[in-house]
Amino acid sequence: xxxxxxxxxxxxxxxxxxQEELAGELEVSRSAVAQxxxxxxxxPSVENLIALARRSGxxxxxxxxxxxPKVQGAPILAVAxxxxxxxxLSRQQQRLLSLFDSLSTKQRSGLLDFLEALASGxxxxxxx
Numbered sequence: 001x002x003x004x005x006x007x008x009x010x011x012x013x014x015x016x017x018x019q020e021e022l023a024g025e026l027e028v029s030r031s032a033v034a035q036x037x038x039x040x041x042x043x044p045s046v047e048n049l050i051a052l053a054r055r056s057g058x059x060x061x062x063x064x065x066x067x068x069p070k071v072q073g074a075p076i077l078a079v080a081x082x083x084x085x086x087x088x089l090s091r092q093q094q095r096l097l098s099l100f101d102s103l104s105t106k107q108r109s110g111l112l113d114f115l116e117a118l119a120s121g122x123x124x125x126x127x128x
Contacts, residue, residue, distance in 0.1 A: 007063050008044065009037045011056035015075045026051050027104045047105055 002010070012022050012033070019033040026033075026048055035041035036048075044052065053060040057075035061068040089097070100108060 002066055003039075004043060004064070004066075005037050005039060005041060007058075007066060008033075008052065011052050011058040011063055012037075014056045014058060017055075022052070022055075025055060027106070047109075051105075 012019070017025070019037070020030045023030040023033045028048065032042075032044075036044045049064055050060060052058070053063045053072065054076050056063075057071055057073055059069050059072035062070045062072075100111070103111065
């Protein structure tokens with residue numbers, strides 16, 4: 001059975017991307033991709049494994065565990081989601097969602113954590 005670092009390299013090579021090109025698409029450094037492909041390197045986050053599976057067409061289960069079918073479907077040309085159109089929402093809601101769409105996946109996650117903390121009262125709001 002192959003190791004994770006080998007499957008990460010295999011997925012990248014399926015779509016003929018350099019480490020630098022993959023890093024740019026996943027919004028990580030080239031050295032991060034190099035680490036993922038090293039014998040004793042670091043493992044990619046689940047978020048990055050999902051993006052790599054989508055981009056390469058490799059099945060997520062195979063990529064992460066080495067089990068199951070190797071190929072899930074056709075590779076997609078870009079990992080980033082297409083901005084959505086938000087009919088029926090107020091201008092303020094549309095603006096908020098448009099700005100949210102422009103953030104990286106990691107920024108979105110951080111913003112959602114902050115908003116949840118704010119809504120629950122865990123974050124003190126300044127008095128104006």
